[in-house]
Amino acid sequence: MTQISWFQNKHIVLGVTGGIACYKACELARELGRRGAVVQVVMTKTATAFVSALTFQSLTGREVKVSMLDPKAEAGMGHIELARWADLILVAPCTANTMALLARGQAPDLLSTLWAAATCEKAVAPAMNQQMWEHPETQANLERLFGKAQIIGPDSGIQACGDVGSGRMSEALEIANTLEATLNRGPLAARRVVITAGPTHEPVDPVRYLSNRSSGKMGFALAEVANRLGAAVTLIAGPVHLEAPAGVETASDMHAAVHSALDEVDLFVGAAAVCDMRPTFVSRQKLKKSKNDLSQLILTENIDIIHSVATSPNRPSLVIGFAAETERVLEHARQKLTTKSLDAVIANCVASGEIFGQDETEATIVFSDSDQKLVPGTKSEVAQEIFATLSPLLAKGIRNEPGI
């Protein structure tokens, strides 16, 4: 498996300050570790009243640092060494109080001292009551931090105190993803990627539709990985049972959404299982078995979305398709590559039906002149392998010419 997270082996000082959102920092510490970072938690004294240092120590495997005036800690990695060690200091949650210290270069505790002494990347995720957030001094401190640190959030909504407004700390995943996308010097940094995912639904009547067994998990995994690699990702999903922004329903909707997103795109990955056919007439009334209505179903071929992308004047540099086949998998995939003017096809064998909806998959990338079998793994791992293969091609600008 190719490890490609920006966080891999990075040294992160996670500063945790005294607010209700401390519990979210536990999830954040775990998430950063999951992405391969070495996480050193530094807590303010107030933060230890909200979550114990032991919790963070268990999550990160490293002793938590709280005090600057700790001779034992200074004899180990002292505060200046720690400031030099860090690739990133992330303060999450960041209270109004700590924000004021950081913005003004004041250094009364270990965290603010590290901040003042470090020249690495810096980020804060503010978390506070909405009145505190709106306070002119907090806003002035925010202004002071702009350009010196990345500010992530805060989000709006109902707060722990019952108020409604801005001040909620962003979710752990959002913080990690935002940092990954902005700090990432990865192979897809500044690339624009459009990915389709899931099935489409082709209405038959008000209660029925034609569809297929695609879950959308592969397309979602691709989108998440591309995002982590720094790409600006547009995900266009059909109806799926995954947590997702509103998607599209039919092949025709997906076609329209894809073409409206195609401006200056570097890479298009058609992972959606778009229905080939749709009912020619959609009945306004429910069709009746008793009248033998369903046997009268007439089908019309849907537009071929990926072919339309590959032959569009806005053609992305690379257009990649998927082929789920039950037999002669590589042969059919290569046929698809040629007839649709694609640069590569990710071929899956679905003869057993076992790949649909599963978290694991196996696939082969088929090019016009070679195949590359990927190491079987989770859909996320396979997505990483796919981008590890495609990114260098993007850099070289290799692609099939549209023609067919």
Ligand SMILES: Cc1cc2nc3c(=O)[nH]c(=O)nc-3n(C[C@H](O)[C@H](O)[C@H](O)COP(=O)(O)O)c2cc1C
């Ligand atoms: C229950 C409770 C919740 C608090 N939540 C927040 C918060 O979310 N954001 C904030 O800025 N301050 C909050 N405070 C106030 C801070 O704890 C206080 O300003 C403290 O001095 C911050 O210290 P620190 O920045 O060194 O961690 C809260 C206080 C209490 C008692």
